[in-house]
Amino acid sequence: MEKFRVLGEFFFSQIQGKPIYDHRGRRVGNLRDLAIRWEGDTPRVTGIKYARSIQKHIPVDQLARINATHMDLLHELDEESLVPLQPDEIYMGKWLMDKQIIDLKGSKVVRVNDIKLFWLQGRGQKYLVLNAVDIGFRGLARRLGVEFLFRRMQNHLVWWEFIQHPEEKTASLRLRGDKQQLDQLHPADLAEIIEDLDYKKRADFIEELDVEVAAEAFAEMEVDTQIEILEHMNSQQASDLLEEMPPDEAADLLAELPEEKSDELLNLMEPEEAQEVRELMVYEEGTAGALMTTEYLALAPEITVAEAFIQLRRLAAEAETIYYLYLLKDDETLCGVISLRELLMADPEARLQDLMQTRLITVQPQDRDREVAEAVNKYNLLAIPVVDDDNRMLGIITVDDVLEMLVPDRGSLETFANIFVSKRAMK
Amino acid sequence: MGPGIITSNVDNDAGGITTYSVAGAALGYKILWVFIPMIVALVVIQEMCTRMGAVTGKGLADLIRERFGVRITFYAMVGLLLGNLGNVMSEFAGVAASMELFGVSKYLSLPLAALFIWWLVLRWSYKVVERVFLAACLVYFSYIFSGYLAHPDWGEVARELVVPSFSFDRSYLVILVGVIGTTIAPWMQFYIQSAVVEKGITVKDYTYTKYDVIVGSIMVNLVAVFIVICCAATLHQHGIKVESAQEAALGLAPLAGSWASTLFAVGLLNASLFSASILPLSTAYFICEAFGIEAGIDKSWGEAPAFYWLYTILIIVGAGFILIPDIPLIKVMFWSQVLNGVMLPFVLIFMLLLINNRDLMGEHVNRWTYNLISWVTVGIMIILTLLMVGTSLFQA
Numbered sequence: 001m002e003k004f005r006v007l008g009e010f011f012f013s014q015i016q017g018k019p020i021y022d023h024r025g026r027r028v029g030n031l032r033d034l035a036i037r038w039e040g041d042t043p044r045v046t047g048i049k050y051a052r053s054i055q056k057h058i059p060v061d062q063l064a065r066i067n068a069t070h071m072d073l074l075h076e077l078d079e080e081s082l083v084p085l086q087p088d089e090i091y092m093g094k095w096l097m098d099k100q101i102i103d104l105k106g107s108k109v110v111r112v113n114d115i116k117l118f119w120l121q122g123r124g125q126k127y128l129v130l131n132a133v134d135i136g137f138r139g140l141a142r143r144l145g146v147e148f149l150f151r152r153m154q155n156h157l158v159w160w161e162f163i164q165h166p167e168e169k170t171a172s173l174r175l176r177g178d179k180q181q182l183d184q185l186h187p188a189d190l191a192e193i194i195e196d197l198d199y200k201k202r203a204d205f206i207e208e209l210d211v212e213v214a215a216e217a218f219a220e221m222e223v224d225t226q227i228e229i230l231e232h233m234n235s236q237q238a239s240d241l242l243e244e245m246p247p248d249e250a251a252d253l254l255a256e257l258p259e260e261k262s263d264e265l266l267n268l269m270e271p272e273e274a275q276e277v278r279e280l281m282v283y284e285e286g287t288a289g290a291l292m293t294t295e296y297l298a299l300a301p302e303i304t305v306a307e308a309f310i311q312l313r314r315l316a317a318e319a320e321t322i323y324y325l326y327l328l329k330d331d332e333t334l335c336g337v338i339s340l341r342e343l344l345m346a347d348p349e350a351r352l353q354d355l356m357q358t359r360l361i362t363v364q365p366q367d368r369d370r371e372v373a374e375a376v377n378k379y380n381l382l383a384i385p386v387v388d389d390d391n392r393m394l395g396i397i398t399v400d401d402v403l404e405m406l407v408p409d410r411g412s413l414e415t416f417a418n419i420f421v422s423k424r425a426m427k
Numbered sequence: 428m429g430p431g432i433i434t435s436n437v438d439n440d441a442g443g444i445t446t447y448s449v450a451g452a453a454l455g456y457k458i459l460w461v462f463i464p465m466i467v468a469l470v471v472i473q474e475m476c477t478r479m480g481a482v483t484g485k486g487l488a489d490l491i492r493e494r495f496g497v498r499i500t501f502y503a504m505v506g507l508l509l510g511n512l513g514n515v516m517s518e519f520a521g522v523a524a525s526m527e528l529f530g531v532s533k534y535l536s537l538p539l540a541a542l543f544i545w546w547l548v549l550r551w552s553y554k555v556v557e558r559v560f561l562a563a564c565l566v567y568f569s570y571i572f573s574g575y576l577a578h579p580d581w582g583e584v585a586r587e588l589v590v591p592s593f594s595f596d597r598s599y600l601v602i603l604v605g606v607i608g609t610t611i612a613p614w615m616q617f618y619i620q621s622a623v624v625e626k627g628i629t630v631k632d633y634t635y636t637k638y639d640v641i642v643g644s645i646m647v648n649l650v651a652v653f654i655v656i657c658c659a660a661t662l663h664q665h666g667i668k669v670e671s672a673q674e675a676a677l678g679l680a681p682l683a684g685s686w687a688s689t690l691f692a693v694g695l696l697n698a699s700l701f702s703a704s705i706l707p708l709s710t711a712y713f714i715c716e717a718f719g720i721e722a723g724i725d726k727s728w729g730e731a732p733a734f735y736w737l738y739t740i741l742i743i744v745g746a747g748f749i750l751i752p753d754i755p756l757i758k759v760m761f762w763s764q765v766l767n768g769v770m771l772p773f774v775l776i777f778m779l780l781l782i783n784n785r786d787l788m789g790e791h792v793n794r795w796t797y798n799l800i801s802w803v804t805v806g807i808m809i810i811l812t813l814l815m816v817g818t819s820l821f822q823a
Contacts, residue, residue, distance in 0.1 A: 002474075081751050098500075100719045107730065140718075143497045144626030161759070170787065304525065 002039040008119040009241030011134065013143050014068040015117075016093060020050050021072050028077045030056075035085055035092040036130065042160050045117070045128035046089055060128050065394065066119055086254045090169050092130070100172040101158075114155060114174065133173075134159035140260035161369070182408070191220035203232035206241070215244030227256050230265075239268035247273065247318055248293035248401070251280035255290075280395075288372050289365030291405065292395035295320045301335055301353035305346045312343075321398050323382045327356050333391045334360060362387045365394055373402050429557050431473060431636060432624035433705065434472050435643030436564040438469070439650050440702035442514070442760070443609050444695055447651050448675035450602045451658025452668055457585035457599075458606060458655060459573065461802050463588065468804045469644035472775070475782050475793070475801065476616045476639055480790045481633045483631035487620040487774075499805065501774075506770045508620030511614050511710040513763020517747035518706060520756055521699030523749055524673040528692040530552035536718045541746035544704035545739060553625055553724040560705070561595035566697040567650045569690040574653030576687035588652070601818050608815035610732065611808055612767055613774045618709035621716065625723045630791065632681050657683070657691065660725050660740025692725075707741035761819060772809040779805060 012034070020028050029050030035057050036043045047057025048071070058073065059081060065072040072173045090096070092115065099112045114134035119128045136156025141147045164174040206214045206229060218226060225288055228237045230253070242250045242265060254277060256261040266274045276294050283289025299308055308325065316322050317365075325343065325369055327336040334357030346355055362385050363372050376384050383398045438449075450458045483490060492500040519537060526536035547771060548556055594600075619640075628636050658675055660666075661682035669675045670694050680688035708724070715722035715734045722734035748754060779801060783792050793801060 043503040098497055100489065101492075108715075108719055111495065140497065140501075144501055145498075 005121045006118055007121050008067050010066075010117055010119075011139070011142060012092060012097065012115040012117060013139075013244045015066065015071070018056070018068070019070050020048065020072060022077055023073060025073050028058075028073065031071060033091045034128075035089045036092050036096075037086070037089050038165055039088070043092075043130040045092070046086070047083055049091070054082075059083055060124070060206075062124065063075075063128070066128065071386045083312075096173075100177060101133070101163075102172045103175050108172075109175065110135040114142055114193060114305055122177045122318065128223075130160050132159050133163065140419050152418070155192075172196060192215045204228050207233065207237055215241050217251050219245050223253065223256060226253050228272060229255065231261070232257050235268055239265045242277070243269050243273045246293050246295060247276040247361075248280055248291065248395070251277045252285075252290065255281055255285065283365055286369050288363045288367040288386050288397060289394070290370055291397045292365070292402050293320045293398070293401070294395045296383070296385070296396040297322060298328045298393065299325050299352060301329070301356065303352055304348065305343060305350050305352065305355070306348040308352055320396065321383045324385075324396075325352075325397070326385055327352055328393055328394060332391045332393055334362065334385055334387055336360070337385070342383070360385070363397070364388065369402075369405050371386055372397055373406060376402050429639060430626060430628075431562065431566055431639035431641075432479065432618050432643035433560045433622070433648065433679075434473060435469060435569055435640075435647040436650075436698075437618075437702045437705045438610060438612070438615065438647050439567060439654075439698055440514075440688055441518050441524075441695065441699040442707075442764075443651070444521075444654060444698055445672040446602075446605050446609050447654040447660050448669055448672050451655035452662035452678075453602055454599060455659040455663040456583055456656070457592050457594075458603065459584065459587040460589065460591040461603065462652050465607065465651075466644050466648045467800075468808060469610060469647070470641055470698065471797075471804045472616065472778070473619055473640045474637060474807075475743065475778055476620040477628070477636045478633065478791060479778070479782055479788070480620040481519040481628050481630050481636065482788050484624055484629075486624055486712060486716040487617050487778070487781075488713035489719075490787065491777050492717050492719075492782070494787075495777065500717050501768065503773060504714055504723045505535040506766055507613055507617075507774075508710060508714060510763050510766035512741060512744065513704055513766070514612070514614070514708045515703060515710075515741055516748050516756070517763070518699045518703035519746045520701060520760075521695060522614060523670070524671070525692050525696035525699060528573060528673055528676055535752045536775075537750055539645045539697050540700055540703065541742050544700060548704060548708065548738060549728070549735065551724075556724050557622075557626075560701065563697055563701040564609055564646070567646070567694060568693040568798055569615050569697070570650050570657065571653045573683065573687040573690040573694070574657040574660075576690070577660040577679070577683040579655045580654045584656055584705060592693050604815045604818060605809045607808075609674050610774075611812075611820060612770065613770045614706055614713075614767075615779060616707040617716075618705060621709070621712035621722075625725060657687065658715065661687075671819060673676050703742070703745065707738045708747070710741055711735075711737035724726050760812050764819060768812045771812050775809060777804040
């Protein structure tokens, strides 16, 4: 898929009133307003109103350059090529700026203080798209011409994907979802939303989320995306995120980062979690050791089924899978395994050692991931234990980790702009 | 019924009553003729605001921000906020003065009054608050009784009401401008429109609101007429000049009896308390609207925190300021009057532009006859307000 390049980004308040020049540098007018067409998720600029008394616009494809100080046209301003406002277009300055924003419940939240635009190039064409609404105080200050007083303040942006198309132009803009709603999305969906955002937004977006929700979503993403996000986040938040992730995935991720950065993050993590991750990090990539997680269910073989259930209730939340319970002796050697189904069907008074399977399928940490996959496939396992030469339990590899290895790349898209332009292209 | 009557009556606030008392004492019945044109002006301007509220479902500050952008709105809001804060102070000064007439110290009356109006709005829904406000409107009739107790010459009253008299005497002009200038203040337009929106009045039930506005405008001017009559029949007859409403109340006692005086003081207390609640409300409404934050009496503190915080802070600052010993109240009032006077032309012109905007109002834009009347009214109000600002600046 062809990539879109961001040629520039600016706020509407920065370009409003700025001069427009033709190819010879003659001034043709000032940017008074922008005509936009809002179909799909992201509205796109179609024309530039350049004079108060002229009701026609310069089509946006005649723009050669645009930045916060001026605009250049590709050629001479040609009266013939000007277009009036189409029925499906609205003026951005007139109808979107300062508009009321309401949430899903209809409560007023804030107003559109400013609008951020992206100038993109791709598919042999340039696009001027509306990227986010500035609802923050800094946006307000920018409009009042005193932004310099608030340079230290973060911009508070709402991405355009989260704003619903209003039915009439006088109606308020409605947010698609609030923070709570996003927290309730399935992690995989959330991961997809985040991956669709451009790299600058991703870190911001993750920081907004509840850390557990963020970690789940984060774990669903491509490694490349994860690394990019981690690099853009502040280290404290990044380490919080890593703590919430399964240790095997955290280890994989840290292994990809520069050593300096991964050391820094490990040091910021809770010592216990950091230790687990460190242990996992010593294994070479492409081996069972690198695939495994240490979060499995381990029980003593002497206990009864009833006792096992009590322990299971306590341990289940942390474990990667609960379908296999591994029975370890005091010296941590693996002596048997019992499935949840067997446990459910067993007499509560029975001892685990009388029920357990002793014919064990295991792998060793240095085994290649290919061998792991074959073993999982051959014996129809949901998880496979990893043991060392002395049969001491090191961890497990679950079937989804194996799958991920076999089916590596979910088609990832570069930026949100890709998405919207491809949607447009399909119509 | 509601928003129109309430907004009009708050127009007879502590400042209004003072102005009318001073006018009655100084000029007698000669000023009465201005009240009939004032009814027209009030009706015209308030009707436009209620119509905008009913048609668009948005407050005036909402519309100004959406139509004229953030910059104008921001500076207008700062001006209006400061102007209104000064007004709130003068209302609390009115509370303090009227309670002192009953021998209650301001250090007791002000905290209680502030707490009462704060609790009233915070605790109850719009419906209940509106009823309390409407009841407060009835208390204004105390002025009609005290006017009656002053035994005016009814024949002369009737004549002066309809026959304009004019004089180029400087003090006459200053008082005339003052009386008209207090009639229409910027906060009223914001309050009435927000109240219409919060009440959920739509174009369908708009007719009642129109009557509400007309009844309110007549009522408020009737009360003003009686204040003037009361002071004219007593103080003016005996050549007593007064500077404030409480002096007027005190001066009434020996001339019209203690009942007239007491009723006058009760009226002042009621008016001040009532306005001390409405003005911060109006301010909180328009600031929240301008920034697009949730606002309204029907919302809880949790739903509209900014709205209630603004209301609370305005009351605390307004009442607290009057509690400070030796405060320069006159100066504060003066600048608040100047600010409001400067803001008014902008607000009125914004209103006229908005109400004639077909994108917003559709078929409910002004007809050309109505436009003519409203532009003339607005023009006169602007000139008089600027004259008032000018004269007070000149006097200062």
